[in-house]
Amino acid sequence: MSAPLRVAAIGGFHVGGRPHRVEGAPTRVAAFAPGGPARPFDPNGDYVAGQMYVQYVRLADPATPVPLLLWHGGGMTGVTWEDTPDGRPGWHDFFLRAGRDVYVSDATERGRASWFPYPGVMPGEPVLRPLQEMWDTFRIGPTEGYPLRRPHPGQQFPIAAFEGLARQIVPRWPGNEAATSRAYAALLDRLGPADVVAHSQGCGFAIAAAQGGPARVRRLVLLEPSGAPDHAGIDLALAARVPHLVVWGDFFGASPVWRQYRAAFERYADALRAAGGRVDVIDLPALGITGNSHLLMMDRNGDAVAALVAEWLTSGQLANPPAPL
């Protein structure tokens, strides 16, 4: 049993979004409560669309006043950072106990951020990941291992709770990235400078946010970024003043898509270094830490990975070489 956290405040808010008006849509009739009367519902009117949701836990005595922002990946929500699918405390708990004020978001279009069901706002139809797709994309195991849940050898993801992961997944809209980036920018306008720890698709938004420089992002941790923008045409002067750390798990040999994503990120990292920036790298297998999936924070050794990240966030640099676990 850990010592109690001394918490100053827990709460949530929405940020960003734009007014949107619906006109000329037909009225529906529906019962909105069991046992209640059916009544007309007119969807025409005023809305806000594109906002995102943020939940905060602020400590009574944080180790630093700089807030720590946890940004989830594609098709996921802030739940990524909470209890793991097999019920262990997650990185939200880890960083609170490490003394950080933590802000967890649900990016635009997912979770408590909401989404827009009438035409004209979202780009086309959403997709939801089936378990088979996650098995492959999250590098849990070989494709043919799915039916009997036979993972890659030494897999750190808790396989017995793989169905629990399915409960966390939410629909996503490919092509909606600009709206999401706007909402993250509004969040950093409100909270920055902040430390940002991003995962997968969230890294793309974090890389974009870091173009605002140290006034927005103090230090940036990218967990398994799913690529990076083409640096041609981007002025990296401000981003080069933000220390970056990238963390890679295992099993890249089994995933051509992930080798493409990683190569795209490495091109971006090289450009950032050429502009005078620093991009530290934690390649877990190279440190002898093997078996990590794409979902580092849910893996059985997730706390050990979090400890490496926390050390970097505190000191601003890698131990050289990092101590083996």
Next chain:
Amino acid sequence: MSAPLRVAAIGGFHVGGRPHRVEGAPTRVAAFAPGGPARPFDPNGDYVAGQMYVQYVRLADPATPVPLLLWHGGGMTGVTWEDTPDGRPGWHDFFLRAGRDVYVSDATERGRASWFPYPGVMPGEPVLRPLQEMWDTFRIGPTEGYPLRRPHPGQQFPIAAFEGLARQIVPRWPGNEAATSRAYAALLDRLGPADVVAHSQGCGFAIAAAQGGPARVRRLVLLEPSGAPDHAGIDLALAARVPHLVVWGDFFGASPVWRQYRAAFERYADALRAAGGRVDVIDLPALGITGNSHLLMMDRNGDAVAALVAEWLTSGQLANPPAPL
């Protein structure tokens, strides 16, 4: 500045839901990360649908081991209980500071519970409330007062933050109530007996849950229930052993729909009393507490209403007569 909360654990989990398989759907091609390669996405496969999300804050020294569950209304999420649209702490904060372990849920189909975007699971098309509909249904003001935001006289809802309310609203599916009720039952299987505070549409699920008797629900608070089931054919023997409290705000004279909902609830309450049950009533205007909208927990006097509810939850009965505020 309030004293720090001593928190033992903060986390979240999903509960309920059923396996679901998609077959025969076409493959799509999409880029799933900015700068990443377009790749085929095959939606065929295994899913879980109908689960709900629950977030908990457990205190180091709770006043009672009985958990307090906060169940939101239709088109909303657990955000209902967090910071109000004008940025004041909400009922989540209030009940934590009152010493309760609090569990806030996002019911099936909304927020972090997720929803299912392919055919065959959700019942038809969702609806999202425009501001005009909320203005009427939440009894903020007369219909003709919307354009200039002229509310009912003495309105307690923070009108200047009305657009903030729009950011909290999520799509809902009329007709999906059975799936939601199953998930709430799974939640009470896991956590009960619990105290439940429900709002609006959430009251319908809470009334259904109370049919399980005191093994599931110790005490039940219904904030502005949007109706109630027809009691004919329901055996109320177990529900009659669960003390009920109902709380009503102001401005029913302006809303024929709400008079219908209230009458339906009163028929149910009479049946429960006839079966030996107790249904206490806090009619706020009758106590001289005027101006409350349907969104009691967001109103400017929300803490005063919470204090009445907290007193009833602690003592299991109303002060007789309740002390005026």
